[in-house]
Amino acid sequence: MSTTTVQAVTIKDLRIDVVSNGNDIVDEVNLSIAPGEILGLVGESGSGKTTVGLSVLGHARRGVRLAGGSVHIGDSSMLELDDKALRQARGHLVSYVPQDPSTALNPALRIETQLMEVMEFHGFGDTDEARRARAVEVMGEVLLPGTREFMRRYPHQLSGGQQQRVGLAMAFACRPSVIVLDEPTTGLDVSTQSHVLTTIRALTTEHKVAALYVTHDLAVVANLADRVAVMYAGRIVEQGPTRTIFDDPQHPYTRYLTAAAPDISGDHVIVGLRGRAPSPGKRPVGCAFALRCELAIAECHAAFPAVTEVAADHSVRCFRPGAVPDRTLAKGVQFGSSSTEGIALALRNVSASYTGHQVVHDVNFEVHQGECVALVGESGSGKTTLSRAIGGLHREWTGEIILNGSPMERSSRDRPTAQRLSIQYVFQNPYSSLHPRRSVGDSVARPLRVAGVGKHEAQRTVGEMLEKVSLNAGFASLYPDQLSGGERQRVAIARSLVSRPSVLICDEVTSALDVLVQAAVIELLLQLQRDLGLAMLFVTHNLPLVRSLAQRVAVMADGKIVEFGPTDHVLAKPTEEYTKRLLADTPSITQALTSGALATKKR
Amino acid sequence: MTIISDAEDNLDGALPLPQKPFRPPGVMRVALRMWRTRFGLLLTTALVCFAFFGRYFAPYDEDQFIGVAMQAADSDQLREPSLFGSGKLGFDIWTRFLYGGRPILITAFLATLLALILGTIIGLIAAYNRGKLDDLLMRGMDVILAFPQIILALVVIAMFGATNELIILTVGLSTTPRIARIVRGSAVAVVERDFVAASEALGEPRWRILKDELLPNITAPLLVEANLRLTFSIGVIAGIAFLGFTADPIAANWGLMINEHRGGLVGDQPWGTTLPVIAIALLTIGTGLIGDGLSRAAGGVDRQRGDA
Numbered sequence: 001m002s003t004t005t006v007q008a009v010t011i012k013d014l015r016i017d018v019v020s021n022g023n024d025i026v027d028e029v030n031l032s033i034a035p036g037e038i039l040g041l042v043g044e045s046g047s048g049k050t051t052v053g054l055s056v057l058g059h060a061r062r063g064v065r066l067a068g069g070s071v072h073i074g075d076s077s078m079l080e081l082d083d084k085a086l087r088q089a090r091g092h093l094v095s096y097v098p099q100d101p102s103t104a105l106n107p108a109l110r111i112e113t114q115l116m117e118v119m120e121f122h123g124f125g126d127t128d129e130a131r132r133a134r135a136v137e138v139m140g141e142v143l144l145p146g147t148r149e150f151m152r153r154y155p156h157q158l159s160g161g162q163q164q165r166v167g168l169a170m171a172f173a174c175r176p177s178v179i180v181l182d183e184p185t186t187g188l189d190v191s192t193q194s195h196v197l198t199t200i201r202a203l204t205t206e207h208k209v210a211a212l213y214v215t216h217d218l219a220v221v222a223n224l225a226d227r228v229a230v231m232y233a234g235r236i237v238e239q240g241p242t243r244t245i246f247d248d249p250q251h252p253y254t255r256y257l258t259a260a261a262p263d264i265s266g267d268h269v270i271v272g273l274r275g276r277a278p279s280p281g282k283r284p285v286g287c288a289f290a291l292r293c294e295l296a297i298a299e300c301h302a303a304f305p306a307v308t309e310v311a312a313d314h315s316v317r318c319f320r321p322g323a324v325p326d327r328t329l330a331k332g333v334q335f336g337s338s339s340t341e342g343i344a345l346a347l348r349n350v351s352a353s354y355t356g357h358q359v360v361h362d363v364n365f366e367v368h369q370g371e372c373v374a375l376v377g378e379s380g381s382g383k384t385t386l387s388r389a390i391g392g393l394h395r396e397w398t399g400e401i402i403l404n405g406s407p408m409e410r411s412s413r414d415r416p417t418a419q420r421l422s423i424q425y426v427f428q429n430p431y432s433s434l435h436p437r438r439s440v441g442d443s444v445a446r447p448l449r450v451a452g453v454g455k456h457e458a459q460r461t462v463g464e465m466l467e468k469v470s471l472n473a474g475f476a477s478l479y480p481d482q483l484s485g486g487e488r489q490r491v492a493i494a495r496s497l498v499s500r501p502s503v504l505i506c507d508e509v510t511s512a513l514d515v516l517v518q519a520a521v522i523e524l525l526l527q528l529q530r531d532l533g534l535a536m537l538f539v540t541h542n543l544p545l546v547r548s549l550a551q552r553v554a555v556m557a558d559g560k561i562v563e564f565g566p567t568d569h570v571l572a573k574p575t576e577e578y579t580k581r582l583l584a585d586t587p588s589i590t591q592a593l594t595s596g597a598l599a600t601k602k603r
Numbered sequence: 604m605t606i607i608s609d610a611e612d613n614l615d616g617a618l619p620l621p622q623k624p625f626r627p628p629g630v631m632r633v634a635l636r637m638w639r640t641r642f643g644l645l646l647t648t649a650l651v652c653f654a655f656f657g658r659y660f661a662p663y664d665e666d667q668f669i670g671v672a673m674q675a676a677d678s679d680q681l682r683e684p685s686l687f688g689s690g691k692l693g694f695d696i697w698t699r700f701l702y703g704g705r706p707i708l709i710t711a712f713l714a715t716l717l718a719l720i721l722g723t724i725i726g727l728i729a730a731y732n733r734g735k736l737d738d739l740l741m742r743g744m745d746v747i748l749a750f751p752q753i754i755l756a757l758v759v760i761a762m763f764g765a766t767n768e769l770i771i772l773t774v775g776l777s778t779t780p781r782i783a784r785i786v787r788g789s790a791v792a793v794v795e796r797d798f799v800a801a802s803e804a805l806g807e808p809r810w811r812i813l814k815d816e817l818l819p820n821i822t823a824p825l826l827v828e829a830n831l832r833l834t835f836s837i838g839v840i841a842g843i844a845f846l847g848f849t850a851d852p853i854a855a856n857w858g859l860m861i862n863e864h865r866g867g868l869v870g871d872q873p874w875g876t877t878l879p880v881i882a883i884a885l886l887t888i889g890t891g892l893i894g895d896g897l898s899r900a901a902g903g904v905d906r907q908r909g910d911a
Contacts, residue, residue, distance in 0.1 A: 393800050412804050420806045433797035437819040443798075450805045495801070 007032040008210030009056060009094075009178050013069035016051055016060060023281035025064060026051050026234045030307075033210040033227075035177065038201070040225030040242065041214045042257070044277055044514040045485075048234040053180045053214040055079075057094055058086045073178050092122040094178040095171035099186055101163035105155040111166055112151035115139075115173055124174045134173065141206075142169045142199050161192030165199065172203055179204070182214045189378040189541070194585040197224055216515060218261040219544065219587040222246055227313075230254050233277045233288035235304070240314030246593055250316040252323075253289050260519035262544035264571065264588045270548045272520025274470075276484050287318070295320055341369040343402075344535035345390070345423075345503050350399035352382070352389045360386050360397070360559045367503065372529060372536040374546040374567065377556035378582075386556070387505050387539045391425040404502060421451055424496035428508040430488035434480040440466075440491050441476030447499040465494045469524060486517035490524065497528060504529070506538045510545065522549055543586045547571060555579050630823045633900035634893075640900075643892025650886045654704025661698040662686070665855055668693040673864075675871040687874040691863040694855075700878045703855035707844065707883075710771050711836040717775030718782050718836075719829050725779065726786025727813045730794055741787065744780035752777045752835075753842055765848040774839055778832050785828040789821040823901035830894035834887045841883050857883060 014029040026048040033039045043049045051064070058078035060066050071078040073093050081089060090096070098104045106114060115135045116128075125131040136146035142165040144150065155163055164184055171179055181200065185193040201224060204211045213225055221228055222242060229239040230253065238251040249255045259271040275292045278284065284291065290300035297319065305319045345367040352360035359382040367373045377383040388394035390401055392412025401408050403423055409415045424447075427433035434443055441462050448458040463473035469490040480488055489509060496504060506525065510518035526549055529536050538550055546553050546567060553570050555563040555578065563576045574580045634640045662685075663669060669689055670681035676688040687696040725744065729737040747755075756773045763769055793799065799816050807815075843849075844858025852859070857879035864875025 388800075391804055393804055412806055415806065417806060420804065425801070425804050427797035427801065429797060433801055435798045435816060435819075446802070447805055450807065 006035075008035045008037075008073065009033045009212070010072045011052070011056070011069070012072075014052065014055060014066070014071065015068035016048070016055060016064060017067045018280060019063055019065050021281065024067075024234060024283075025280045026055075029069070029236055031212075031229060031236070031239070033178070033212060035208040035210050036205055037227065038204055038211040038213055038225045040221035040228045041212060041231060042216060042218060042221055042228060043231030044216065044516060046277060046279060047231040049214045049231050050182055052231070053182050053212055054096075056178065056180050056212060057090050057096055059090075088122065091118055091171075091176065092124070092174045093176055094180065095174070095176040097164075097167050097171045097179065097181045097184045099183045101160065101167045101184075101187075102155070104167055105163060107155050110152050110154055111158075114166075115151075115170055118170050118173050122174045135169075138169045138173050141172060141203055142166075143195070144169065159192070160188055161195060164188065164192075164196050168196070168199060168203070172207070172209070175207065176209065178210045178212070180212045180214070183216070185220065186215075186217070190543070190582060190587075191378070191585040193220070194587070197587075200224065217587075218246075218257060218515065219263065219589050219592075222589040222592040223587040230257065233283055234280065235288065235317065237289065237318070238316045240311070240316075243593055244311070244314050246589060250310050250314070250321040251289075251318045252293050252295055256516060258589070260516045261589060262519075262542065262548045263590055264544040264547060264583065264586050265590045270519040270522060270545075272518075272523045273516045274520060276486070295323055341371075342404075343367070344369045344371075344404060345537065346400075346402040347390070348400040348402065350386065350389065350397060350401060352385050352394060352397035354385055354394075354396065358559065360389070362399075363561050365554055365561060365564055367535045367537055369502070369535050370529070370533045371552065372526075372538055372550045374550035374553045375537060375539045375556060376541065376543060376546055376553055376582075378541055381556045382559035383539050383541075383556050384507060387425075387507050387537065390537070391423065391505050392420070393425070417450060421447060421499040422501050423503045423505070424499065424501040426489075426492055426496050426504065426506045426509050429512050430485055430492050431480075431512065433492050434488055436480055438479075439476065440478050440480070440483070443480075444476070444491065444495045444498055447495065451499055461498060462494075465498045466491075468497070468528065469494045484517075485513050486520060489513060489517075489521055493521075493524065493528070497532070497534075500532075501534070503535045503537070506536060508540055508542075509538075511540070511542065518545075525549070543571070543582060544588070555582070630826060630897060630900045634896040637896045637899065639892045640896025643889045643894075643896060646885055646889030647893060650704070650882060650889060651708065653701075653882070654708050654886075657701035657704065661695075661701040663695045663698045665698065665702045666694065666853060667698070669695045673867050673870070673872045673875075678871070687878065688872055690860070690867075690872065690875045696864075696872070696874050696878065699855040699860060699875075700857075700882070703857045703860055703879060704882060706767075706849070706854065706856050707837060707840050707858060710767060710774070711833060711840050714771045714774035714778065714840065715829060715833045715836045717771060718778035718832060719825075721775070722779045722782025723786050723818070723825065726783040726788075727790055727817050729783070730787045730790035731809065731813055731817065733791075733794070737787075741783070744783050747777060748780045750777070753839055756839065756843055757846065757848070760843065760848045765843075765850055767850040770840065770843060770848070770850070774836055774843075778836060782825075782828055782832060785824055786821060789824045790817045793817050793820045823897075827894055827898040827901055830890055830897060834890040834894065837883065837887055837890070841879075 009032060011029055011031040014026060015024060016026040017024045029052055031039065041049045041052060054060065055066055055071055056078065058071065058081060066079050076089060076093060078089065112135060116131055119125055119131045119134060125134055135151065139146035144162060144165050158166065185196050188196065197220065200211065203209065213221070215221060225242050227240065228242050228245040229236050230251065231237070232253050238245065238249065238254045245254060246258055249258060256273045260273065262270050273292060278288055284301065286301040286303055287305055290296040293300065299319050305317045307315050307317055308321055309315050310321050343366045347363050347365055350360065350363045351358060363386060375383050375387065385394055389397040392415055395411045397410060403419060408419060412420055444462045444465060445458045448461060453461070462476055466473055466475050471487065471490055483491065510521055513521060528534065540546060550567050552565060553567045554561050555570065557578045563570055563574060563579045570579065571583065574583060669683040669685055670693055672689055672691055672693045674680045674689045676685050678688065681689055685695050685697065690696045690699055725740050729740045755777050759773045760769060794817065799812060802812050802816050841858035844856045845862045847862060849856050849859050860879045861876050864872060867873060868876050
């Protein structure tokens with residue numbers, strides 16, 4: 001950490017724990033951010049990154065307390081302020097941009113009212129005129145029109161990207177010296193994300209605002225942050241300049257994280273990691289990562305390693321810094337070559353509408369046996385409607401969908417049982433796709449029961465299937481709420497494969513999962529696809545991920561397939577304007593590091 | 604070295620089972636931690652026991668005369684000793700009180716059960732259908748709701764006569780819409796979830812989706828509502844009895860007792876009215892407290908701090 005400059009925020013030995021039992025959520029956290037600098041705080045869900053982010057505002061959520069250490073913003077010690085002073089400091093000294101702009105803005109108030117309210121509360125500006133002028137100015141700073149018409153709109157009259165910019169405007173209105181951004185682009189499309197990120201970069205540089213950017217998206221961090229801190233199980237395990245963290249990670253966990261992140265222009269292969277991070281109260285005495293670490297030695301299980309400075313401004317908490325497993329040694333699953341075998345699924349002139357409004361126009365494509373085709377598009381492109389139509393869950397469509405040579409009825413109810421079992425659907429959110437009151441075994445056995453398989457036979461098959469998705473037969477008696485997100489998705493995959501389908505539709509199956517879990521699930525899907533000779537239609541908005549799993553890709557925009565071809569070809573030499581723009585807006589780790597123009601991307 | 608291989612086992616082998624299988628406690632268990640639920644349960648159990656088994660401890664028969672009607676306990680017009688004096692027609696008040704709870708409780712329970720079954724079926728069908736059938740069913744329910752429950756029940760009973768079956772049927776049917784609305788409201792959110800779509804993709808029959816996918820996921824609000832409806836049904840049936848409509852006018856009945864003895868409230872015999880009033884009040888307070896506890900548990904209002 002450079003000590004010569006005055007830091008805007010300094011966090012020292014921060015400890016945050018649960019009030020009722022004293023278990024640590026976060027401990028021994030040391031961070032500092034200089035004015036105008038963006039620090040990316042990355043980690044899996046549950047690693048404590050949001051908790052640290054909120055502590056900068058002197059806030060701890062219900063049942064949790066800021067137990068030790070200090071947080072300084074300039075001269076103010078955030079943990080020692082009383083409630084009134086804290087309220088004044090928030091928004092004025094430090095402000096917060098939450099993840100979901102649609103819930104953060106008050107739907108009943110005009111944008112102008114909400115902006116003015118923030119400034120009025122903090123006594124910013126002397127008159128209403130001054131504040132109104134500042135409101136218009138800050139709207140300009142976030143690249144929104146400051147016109148009277150626009151300012152008088154309600155949040156629902158704005159797009160998601162515009163809403164998030166209003167969130168930024170509210171955060172920047174009182175010219176804070178520190179801003180905490182909690183995954184502000186997670187719900188946004190790549191093009192919108194790219195605009196919002198550029199705005200954040202410009203604002204922080206121009207006004208010398210220190211930013212703490214909390215996220216799990218490494219590609220965003222690579223493009224935006226000056227420095228990166230990696231959190232695991234409530235501790236910062238590595239901290240350093242962005243380029244160093246990506247090029248020369250010293251902690252094994254950081255290496256796994258970077259190896260698991262799909263990259264639009266880097267390696268094809270993504271590598272997953274098994275197991276899960278220990279939760280508060282169940283953390284081991286030694287290094288919290290030791291149980292999942294290939295390099296763990298006796299020492300690692302005995303004590304938590306101290307912070308080691310491996311270079312100037314680069315620190316790591318590991319007994320064997322630098323001894324990280326090489327990316328090339330890791331055993332990722334490479335997808336097979338393009339298949340020319342029989343056609344498993346064919347779409348002929350498929351059009352679909354949603355409550356009378358046509359959202360899919362005249363789609364034609366085929367999926368061969370043993371092939372994975374990715375259907376890529378932004379939200380509202382009609383990709384999910386199309387995939388649900390194929391699965392028989394959406395009935396308003398015309399045209400022909402042919403499964404293994406025979407055309408299918410519109411609704412799954414009208415299809416013969418054999419056909420229903422032969423095309424299976426894996427849903428986006430494993431938290432909603434499993435019946436909460438039904439055991440894992442019963443859920444997985446459900447398709448077998450429909451197929452008329454006997455109870456004992458079904459039980460045995462379920463056990464085998466659970467092994468295949470890298471769980472074990474013991475999971476059959478558990479309930480979904482006892483499982484992690486990744487385990488749930490494995491169960492959902494087991495349920496879809498237990499009836500030996502020939503076509504598998506995966507609808508954004510990894511978007512609710514952490515990057516390491518995502519990589520592990522993708523590995524599993526590729527393995528199963530190859531072993532079982534499945535035809536797979538993988539619906540996603542995640543372009544980098546496509547590179548790691550699909551032989552061919554169909555790009556969808558406004559309900560039409562605008563480009564279709566081999567993945568490498570489409571991603572390397574896109575012919576359509578839309579695909580080019582999509583690719584340009586997708587943040588890439590490799591490009592960010594090689595171009596050297598960190599965070600100052602065009603536009 | 605052993606430690607390294609352990610770690611590798613963990614990487615390569617099957618995932619270990621979660622250490623301590625943890626199930627969040629059900630609504631019932633959470634509710635039972637609250638004083639209001641416990642107190643309500645105590646009150647309800649006490650009164651139900653009283654209403655059902657009290658008659659075996661009655662000093663006289665249900666229809667045994669003990670002297671001149673409407674006399675205080677110390678009156679010399681009574682042939683037999685009496686705890687609270689005599690009531691209408693010269694029956695013993697205490698005996699009539701011990702006998703009079705059972706009919707009300709049984710009819711109220713059966714009426715609520717009927718409403719619960721019908722309301723759940725209608726609500727689930729409406730929620731799952733979400734089309735014309737939904738509109739038809741729910742608007743039909745609204746029509747029933749538009750009439751005040753007690754008036755509706757009185758009209759029907761006045762027309763066809765007061766039999767136990769008819770009382771149960773009218774109170775049950777007029778309670779149905781309230782349950783149907785709650786069920787539909789809770790189930791609509793469940794229908795949206797992907798595990799229902801997963802069942803549809805498998806082509807499960809509709810009735811099985813209602814029974815296996817939707818019903819188990821709305822038990823918490825259903826429990827709360829059922830309890831609330833039981834409380835109301837007790838009140839309504841007591842009210843109907845108060846107005847003179849009971850299957851057997853000679854048999855003891857709390858509602859009827861209140862009516863018969865209200866003249867004595869200002870005279871020598873206040874107990875004929877006050878005893879059943881207190882009993883009904885305590886019973887509804889008891890079931891109400893249980894319902895309140897259940898709804899707090901279902902809504903997570905009293906969740907322990909820190910485990911959110």
